[in-house]
Amino acid sequence: MTEGPQRVDADLDRWSAPLPAGSGRLQLDPLLLPVLVLNRVFQPIRITTARRALILLYSGTAQVLDGEGELHDFAPWRRLPVRAGQDDPLPIVGGQLRVPRMVRLRRYARCWRATVRLSRRNVLLRDGYQCQYCAGFFAAPELDMDHVLPRSRGGATSWTNLVTACQSCNRSKGRRTPGEAGTPLLRHPVAPRWSHSVQLLTGAPGRYAEWEPFLQAG
Secondary structure (H helix, E strand, O other), rough: OOOOOHHHHHHHHHOOOOOOOOHHHHHHHHHOOEOOOOOOOOOOEHHHHHHHHHHHHHOOOEEEEEOOOOOOHHHHHHHHOOOOOOOOOOEEOEEEOOOOOOEOOOOOOOOOOOOOOHHHHHHOOOOEEEEEEEEEOHHHHHHHEEEEHHHHHHOOOOOOOOEEEEEHHHHOOOOOHHHHOOOOOOOOOOOOHHHHHHHHOOOOOOHHHHHHHHHHOO
16 A cells, blocks of 8 residues: 555655755755656656655655666665766765656556647747747747737647747738748748657756657657
């Protein structure tokens, strides 16, 4: 029988040691690091925080999958030493704990795909802050979201009809299609795939090398 999430969360706070004063907890807290969650058959299903991953591990719902492909329950994982320069350490009472980078759920087998929320920020991330008409790169305040088929002509607000445009190109295009305006699209807009979803969900361009085989397969 596994323990309830509130009890496990309280235990996590109890044996986690506080970060040193002035370390910037919101930015550096290892409990906020991203962890890839795999289902029972090793398919990627979502990104979670280290805090949630440790709750799953401590409650027996999941096991840690290390970079060598070995599975670990909580007790043996806690005994492993933190390797300098390789692991993200979590200060705990009496020492340090390796922050897991991947966990595998024991029973959940359904393959679920993350849905990236359609927003201005995520459209800019998908397009790499690059105008899809002139190919120029701009800071976020200098960019607009443009409807390829204008809303006034029935264009939807969707991943496949929104692109990043600099303000100059957006004004020049106006209420015309790219073909009518003579400004062909750099790339056809699409909804982000899972591998790109990881970038958007973690909010950073990088990801752990240990994730790659599972993201490529998934």
